Amino acid sequence: MALPSQILYPGAQQRPQATAHLAQTMSLLGLNAQELNARIEAALAENPALELLEGRHCPSCGRTLRSGASCQACTQAKAQGDEPLVFLAPTDSGFSAEGRSGEELPEDYTGAQPETLGTYVLRQIATELDPLEQEIAAHILTGLDEDGLLTFPLLEVARYHHVPLVVVEEVVQRIQQADPLGVASSSPTEALLVQLKSLGNQAPNAELCAKAIREGMTMLGKRQYAELGNLLGVSKAKAEQIADFITQNLSPYPARAHWGNLGTPNADAPSTYSRPDIAIRQQEDQRLVVEVMWPLRGLLRVNPLFQQALREAPEDKAEQWKLDLEQANLLIKCLAQRNHTIVRLMQILAVLQRHFITAGDAYLKPITRASIADELGVHESTISRAVSGKSVQLPSGKIVPLSQFFDRSLHIRTALKQIIRAETQEGKTYSDTKLARLLEQQGFAIARRTVAKYRMMENIEPAHMRKAQAA
DNA sequence: CTATGGCACGGATT
DNA sequence: AATCCGTGCCATAG
Structure with a gap:
């Protein structure tokens, strides 16, 4: 059954379910992977018709899936020409309609991506360990998910090796000091703390940072700087500074963000603390691969046994069970459509913002959600919901909110920072008025007042302060 | 007098 | 309908 939205919308009167369907799809679209996960778990708990296959096999190709990831090999859709590949999450058995038009991938993906992270780490520390420790290390490293975090408790490892x-x-501590710093932590919080500690006194306000990480993670994620300031007993601005430092220098998912190249000149752009909902990477052949995350470890479907049981249902339960079954089907259908929408959105975005994705902030094109909605033939609010709350990991390793793809001024702010960075090297300091003129030469006609705003957005001090700093 | 930040308005966006 | 964003005007600091 194909499920193009065009068919569902006009048919609303004929299908009494359609309004419910629409309402639910919309509410699901606004959720990110984390929230969706919670939503589905709740549904699983209260609806007996739903079933989660923990086996983590892809319904179409039977490959074993790695935790949380999409099934790369079988659900890819290869677009023609310049367009990027889009890898989808595995959809539920009956509804894998979207995105499967492409041919099979030539190379074997499970082979192309072996346990590189584990062996990479092990190689670094192997010499420091005795044979038993090596074995333990290997055991631990095989248990990493693709974020570089531990998937099982250490106690299990200890019991297995009788130690x-x-x-x-102790072994874990050694591992955590290896290259993706903080790898093999059991939580993002722990990973951050390990990284912070290894920075030592290079980190300003180390204690405050640590406290922010330990107790203020939710605030960090939501950017509630005022609340964070309260928690730490400092001003909002200070809290913001601390959050900035953390986002720029630490990574909650060690295996994800690049840790190595600290030297990136434009070391800002906010990053979110939730796991990305979408990951984009770039292949050697320059093409972009977009991966939409599936929030569950497993396959959600309607329990076939439940369908059978319904036929022999006792009178008093029959009504309720039928309802459950409808609900279950609906949920699954809506999930499929949610995916569909996100994938279509990303297909357009990947093409439109290719330069931003590959080359950085300066190349962000100002686009509006409305224009995308127009192009896709959906309502604006659909795009709004699809964008809100989601985060994307770029090929550089940065995790940014999806809404940044629609930032109207990021490219100008980047140019501004560029000018100011050069300025300090030349020993000059430009006032906002001069900055406005310089930007105009680059083709960015903005008012002097706006320059000031952008400066503040980027936490850049006013001209006279910068002058004092340079001296 | 110059450089900035605060406030608020109007238009665009969501 | 609510929110965001760029700007102009005005007060204040240097």
């Missing part, structure tokens, strides 16, 4: 927990913990 006290301390020994395992």
Whole structure:
């Protein structure tokens, strides 16, 4: 059954379910992977007709899936010419209609991506460990998910190798010091703390940072700087500074963001603390690969046994069960459509913002959600919901909110920072008025007052302060 | 007098 | 209908 939205919308009167369907699709679209996960878990708990296959096999190709990731090999859709590949999440058995038009991938993906992270880390530390420790390390490293976090408790490892927990913990500590710093932590919080600690006194306000990470993670994620300031007992501006430092220098998912190249000149752009909902990477042949995350470890479907049971249902339950079944089908259908919408959105965005994705902030084109809605033939609010709350990981490793793809001024702000960075090297300081003129030469006609706004957005001090700083 | 930040308005966007 | 954004005007600091 194909499920193009065009068919569902006009048919609303004929299908009494359609309004419910629409309402639910919309509410799901606004959720990010994390929230969706919670939503589905709730549904699983209260609806007996739903079933989660934990086996994590792709319904179409049977490959084993790695946790949380989409099934890359079988659900890819290869667009023609210049367009990027889009890898989808595996959809539910009956509704994998979208995005499967492409031919099979030539190379074997499970082969192309072996346990590189694990072996990479092990190679670094192998010499420091004795044979038993090596074995333990190997055991631990095979248990990493693709974020570089641990998937099982250390106690399990200890029991398996018949050693006290301390020994395992010690090995973990060594691993955490290896290259993706903080790898093999059991939570994003722990990973951040490890990284912070290794920075030592290079980190200003180390204690405050640590406290922010330990107790203020939710605030960090939501950017509630005022609340964070309260927690730490500092001003909002200070809290913002701390959050900035953390986002720029630490990575909650060690295996994801690049840790190595600290030297990136434009070391800002906010990053979100939730796991990305979408990941974009670039292949050697320059093409972009967009991966939409599936929030569950497993396959959600209607329990076939439940369907059977319905036929022999006792009178008093029959009504309720039928309802459950409808609900379950609806949920699955809506999930499929949610995916569909996000994928179509990303297909357009990947083409439109290719330069931004590959080359950085300066190349962001100002586009509006409305224009995308127009192009896709959906309502503006659909795009709004699809964008809100989602985060994307760029090929550079940065995790940014999807809404940044629609930032109207990021490219100008980047140019502004560029000018100011050069300015300090030449020993000059430009006033806002001069900055406005300089930007105009680059083709950005903005008012002097706006320059000031942008400066503040980027936490750049006014001209006279910068002058003092340079001296 | 110059450089900035605050406030608020109007138009665009969501 | 609510929110965001660029700007102009005005007060204040240097």
